[in-house]
Amino acid sequence: MIAYTTSRDAITHEVVFRRCPDCQEHNIVREDDFVCVLCGSDLPETWNVDPTA
Numbered sequence: 001m002i003a004y005t006t007s008r009d010a011i012t013h014e015v016v017f018r019r020c021p022d023c024q025e026h027n028i029v030r031e032d033d034f035v036c037v038l039c040g041s042d043l044p045e046t047w048n049v050d051p052t053a
Contacts, residue, residue: 018043 016029020036020043027036027043034043 017049018047019049021048 018027018029018034019025020027020039020041022041023036023039025036025038026049027038029043034045035041036043
């Protein structure tokens with residue numbers, strides 16, 4: 001289920017996304033563990049999911 005909101009004040013949990021530089025899979029970073037769940041590569045700590053990047 002996906003919940004949508006139009007108010008930034010309504011967001012209760014920040015979700016951190018990173019793209020794996022090796023397999024290009026999108027990942028959700030959990031508990032500050034910057035490791036790809038598919039291939040095990042290290043994920044960058046800076047944002048890299050922008051489709052124009």
